[in-house]
Amino acid sequence: MRALATVVRMISGLNAIVGNIFSWLSLGIVIICFTVVVQRYVFATSYVWMQDLYIWLNGAMFTAVSGFALMRGDHVRVDIFYRPASVRKKAMVDLIGSVLFLLPFCAVVYSYSMPAVLRAWSYTEGSANVGGMPGLYILKSFIIVFVVLLALQGIAMIARSILVLADREDLLPASQRYETEDNEGTA
Numbered sequence: 001m002r003a004l005a006t007v008v009r010m011i012s013g014l015n016a017i018v019g020n021i022f023s024w025l026s027l028g029i030v031i032i033c034f035t036v037v038v039q040r041y042v043f044a045t046s047y048v049w050m051q052d053l054y055i056w057l058n059g060a061m062f063t064a065v066s067g068f069a070l071m072r073g074d075h076v077r078v079d080i081f082y083r084p085a086s087v088r089k090k091a092m093v094d095l096i097g098s099v100l101f102l103l104p105f106c107a108v109v110y111s112y113s114m115p116a117v118l119r120a121w122s123y124t125e126g127s128a129n130v131g132g133m134p135g136l137y138i139l140k141s142f143i144i145v146f147v148v149l150l151a152l153q154g155i156a157m158i159a160r161s162i163l164v165l166a167d168r169e170d171l172l173p174a175s176q177r178y179e180t181e182d183n184e185g186t187a
Contacts, residue, residue: 001168004159008176011156012071015149019068025061029054048131056139063142067149071156073179087164095161098154106151113143 032054040046069075082090119125120137127133160176163169169177 001163001166004163005168007159008156008163011152012176015067015071015153015156018149019065019071022061022064023068025057029057029061032057048127048129049133052127052129052133056133056136059139060142063146064149066146067153070150070153087169091161091164094157095165098157098161102154102157103151106147106154110144110147110151113140113147117141117144 032050036046036050036054039050082093085093117137117140120140124134125136125140127136156176
């Protein structure tokens with residue numbers, strides 16, 4: 001059981017690091033977008049590569065922080081059923097949802113996107129726009145990053161659920177425990 005708790009800590013730690021780093025891209029996106037707007041409407045000029053840049057940073061950020069969002073519970077969920085559920089029912093829902101939906105989704109996305117990513121790398125694909133940025137193949141690689149981080153967090157959710165269902169939630173760090181009605185405001 002301690003090994004499962006270690007898996008949860010390691011995967012969640014990885015997603016926390018990646019999420020905290022890549023969330024800073026939002027600041028860059030805002031600054032670049034603001035610059036593009038000022039250039040266009042104040043100076044009547046524009047650079048296609050800058051327009052590509054903030055769109056690409058947006059894609060990189062949202063794909064890289066997906067596992068972090070899942071870890072924090074920031075994803076879409078039917079809260080009218082989940083929130084009032086007991087800790088054990090939440091664990092069961094997460095276990096079943098991860099095994100039946102999340103991991104198969106990740107496998108499908110991986111299998112369909114990998115050929116496109118490999119093809120993009122084979123000819124170092126760049127922007128389709130004239131004057132756009134080179135390196136679209138790097139951005140496309142974030143699809144694989146998305147799948148891997150999301151699948152890893154799904155594995156951490158499965159491990160966490162098993163620990164809860166085995167009455168060993170005490171092995172989890174406080175940040176990885178299920179919230180109950182009593183401690184929702186303290187998390």
